[in-house]
Amino acid sequence: MANNEVNKEMPTSLEEKKTTPKEVVLERVKAAIDKLDKKEFTVYFYVIDTKGVPSGSLLYIYKMAYELKELGYNVMMLHNERGGDFIGIGEWAEKKYADLPHANIENQKKVAVSPADFLLIPDIYTEIMSQTKNLPCKRIIIFQNDEYFTRFIPLGVSPYTYKITDAIVNTSNSQAWIEKNLSRLKTRLVRPAISSTMFRKPEKPRQLIVNFVCKDGNDTSRMVKPFFWKYPELKWVAHTQLNGLSQEVFADALRNGAITVWVDEEASFGYTPLEALKTGSIVIAKMPKKFADWMKTENGLTDAIIWFDDFAEIPDLIAELVSRWMNDDIPQELYDEIDKMGKLHTREDMKADIEKVFVEGFFKERKEDFESVLADLEKELENKETTNEE
Amino acid sequence: MKNNMKTIGVIVPVHKFDDNLRKTFTRAIESVPDEEYIKLFVVGPVEVVKECAGLEGAKQGKVNYIVNRGETDFISQVLLAVNECKTDFFSILEADDEYKKIWFKNVQEHIESLVDVSIFLPLTEVYDLSSEKEIPVGFANEIALSPSYSKEDAIGYLTVDGLMTYSDFNLTGAVIKTSDFIDCGGLKKSIPLAFWFEFLLRMIYNGKKAYVIPKMGYKHGLNRADSLMLAYKDIPKEEAQKYFNIAKQEYFFKKERERKN
Numbered sequence: 001m002a003n004n005e006v007n008k009e010m011p012t013s014l015e016e017k018k019t020t021p022k023e024v025v026l027e028r029v030k031a032a033i034d035k036l037d038k039k040e041f042t043v044y045f046y047v048i049d050t051k052g053v054p055s056g057s058l059l060y061i062y063k064m065a066y067e068l069k070e071l072g073y074n075v076m077m078l079h080n081e082r083g084g085d086f087i088g089i090g091e092w093a094e095k096k097y098a099d100l101p102h103a104n105i106e107n108q109k110k111v112a113v114s115p116a117d118f119l120l121i122p123d124i125y126t127e128i129m130s131q132t133k134n135l136p137c138k139r140i141i142i143f144q145n146d147e148y149f150t151r152f153i154p155l156g157v158s159p160y161t162y163k164i165t166d167a168i169v170n171t172s173n174s175q176a177w178i179e180k181n182l183s184r185l186k187t188r189l190v191r192p193a194i195s196s197t198m199f200r201k202p203e204k205p206r207q208l209i210v211n212f213v214c215k216d217g218n219d220t221s222r223m224v225k226p227f228f229w230k231y232p233e234l235k236w237v238a239h240t241q242l243n244g245l246s247q248e249v250f251a252d253a254l255r256n257g258a259i260t261v262w263v264d265e266e267a268s269f270g271y272t273p274l275e276a277l278k279t280g281s282i283v284i285a286k287m288p289k290k291f292a293d294w295m296k297t298e299n300g301l302t303d304a305i306i307w308f309d310d311f312a313e314i315p316d317l318i319a320e321l322v323s324r325w326m327n328d329d330i331p332q333e334l335y336d337e338i339d340k341m342g343k344l345h346t347r348e349d350m351k352a353d354i355e356k357v358f359v360e361g362f363f364k365e366r367k368e369d370f371e372s373v374l375a376d377l378e379k380e381l382e383n384k385e386t387t388n389e390e
Numbered sequence: 391m392k393n394n395m396k397t398i399g400v401i402v403p404v405h406k407f408d409d410n411l412r413k414t415f416t417r418a419i420e421s422v423p424d425e426e427y428i429k430l431f432v433v434g435p436v437e438v439v440k441e442c443a444g445l446e447g448a449k450q451g452k453v454n455y456i457v458n459r460g461e462t463d464f465i466s467q468v469l470l471a472v473n474e475c476k477t478d479f480f481s482i483l484e485a486d487d488e489y490k491k492i493w494f495k496n497v498q499e500h501i502e503s504l505v506d507v508s509i510f511l512p513l514t515e516v517y518d519l520s521s522e523k524e525i526p527v528g529f530a531n532e533i534a535l536s537p538s539y540s541k542e543d544a545i546g547y548l549t550v551d552g553l554m555t556y557s558d559f560n561l562t563g564a565v566i567k568t569s570d571f572i573d574c575g576g577l578k579k580s581i582p583l584a585f586w587f588e589f590l591l592r593m594i595y596n597g598k599k600a601y602v603i604p605k606m607g608y609k610h611g612l613n614r615a616d617s618l619m620l621a622y623k624d625i626p627k628e629e630a631q632k633y634f635n636i637a638k639q640e641y642f643f644k645k646e647r648e649r650k651n
Contacts, residue, residue, distance in 0.1 A: 204503040208604035236536035326606050328492040
């Protein structure tokens with residue numbers, strides 16, 4: 001795989017220069033420092049083409065890339081399409097993300113990266129981690145879900161096998177999991193952002209619609225049918241299953257409906273419930289296996305969500321909420337808790353984390369590493385020259 | 391009262407003073423919120439109005455009594471009061487029914503955001519009053535909130551197609567834009583029993599919008615012994631159907647069609 005623009009900046013070969021290997025390395029290190037200083041390096045993000053299916057985890061990566069671009073850094077979204085068109089995220093996410101520069105590594109065979117570059121690889125792409133282990137750039141795992149990570153990484157292999165020592169995590173759960181299981185992997189937290197313009201409060205009064213967002217579509221039937229069996233007098237209550245919608249349509253639906261029911265037990269962050277809460281919707285959620293930071297409070301779980309653990313509870317829960325909602329009898333305390341959620345996971349939070357993690361972290365540290373190598377090399381060469389003179 | 395709040399006239403038609411009215415009248419008018427934008431009108435024959443005015447109740451001082459010296463059927467009383475009330479919107483409260491406390495607050499919110507809607511219908515709790523106990527029997531107007539009735543992107547809106555399959559909407563408690571009601575010709579006395587249905591059909595044919603607010607707004611009693619509506623119960627089925635067929639006749643909508651052409 002080769003990116004032409006990057007190729008142009010590749011150092012010339014040993015023979016052309018007719019210099020010693022150490023001098024070549026010295027020049028390379030100097031060039032890398034120079035690139036880091038002048039923001040002339042590229043941060044590559046490996047992404048999957050979900051073929052139009054919305055994904056919160058994928059959008060997290062695009063948002064990270066977008067914010068870096070806004071900070072003046074070069075970013076490139078890498079994907080691998082063997083035949084077929086790349087659909088990308090343009091059908092469901094904001095255009096500004098889809099408009100980030102993309103490159104298909106399948107067509108270009110080689111991506112020529114320089115030591116000053118960075119390659120970010122999502123947790124599930126262990127194959128990419130393996131294939132890129134000899135690249136000169138800094139490689140970082142974007143770690144969002146330990147369930148998926150352990151599912152996809154081969155037995156007997158770890159990120160260290162792939163020469164990866166750093167990871168970006170989206171929750172402190174992931175951070176804790178890594179510290180426990182992969183303690184040599186250094187983690188840094190970048191909190192996901194939920195767009196406050198997209199997921200905003202409604203301009204019009206809400207309608208009596210119960211929105212279901214379930215990872216497994218069968219879960220919707222497991223809840224809706226018993227509800228109508230048990231409460232036939234409420235058979236007219238509208239319900240919709242929100243899956244595969246663009247962000248805009250999805251946000252509209254959340255804003256329009258009175259109640260959102262969410263089931264995704266393997267979720268690591270839980271984008272949907274937080275997005276729904278930001279629109280002011282009442283959220284009923286099945287307890288996931290792990291609770292994201294925003295779901296937790298000092299005293300336990302947030303009261304902004306009505307939690308359930310057993311599908312058998314759902315008919316009564318929905319009936320009670322529908323009845324209370326129709327009578328404007330939802331406790332104000334619940335709305336107050338919901339309002340608090342609007343202040344969490346803003347774009348500003350994510351930007352601040354990105355500056356801290358990338359600019360003050362990876363980029364600075366990489367430069368310091370090169371400077372240290374450069375100092376050692378210069379010292380070595382100096383000693384060599386002195387010895388030769390003697 | 392906020393500047394943008396629309397005034398609403400609540401009209402309570404009364405035609406006969408008896409023990410039942412004595413029992414329910416105060417409860418009905420007490421259910422009308424004490425808001426500056428709401429004006430309360432009681433319309434009826436002079437002797438009934440006098441009796442009502444003599445009843446105790448905190449709201450009595452706020453009631454505007456309209457003496458009806460003409461016909462005292464439901465439609466005549468309503469038409470008289472609508473002409474008198476001079477408010478932006480009006481709503482009819484039957485003397486044995488009640489508003490839910492939350493109704494007018496929700497109406498104002500919807501008037502502000504759904505500016506093109508002429509009729510706001512409530513979700514109505516229906517009670518059977520034929521026995522001593524008030525027995526809840528279900529809802530009224532809820533069908534418009536079902537996706538099987540409304541188009542998915544227009545839940546709550548009444549449509550001509552929908553009205554052709556379901557006609558039994560309850561307009562007492564609804565808040566109706568006074569100018570649109572008058573422009574479209576109001577209620578037709580010539581179509582007993584089906585007058586609300588015909589009115590809705592005519593309004594919608596004329597491009598007006600009717601929307602069911604998904605909030606409980608009204609508590610309606612069925613089968614009250616001296617209800618004016620009960621008289622319609624004795625109408626033979628065939629005759630009742632005839633009124634609905636008349637209501638559907640194109641004659642009523644001809645004017646609108648000519649205007650469109």
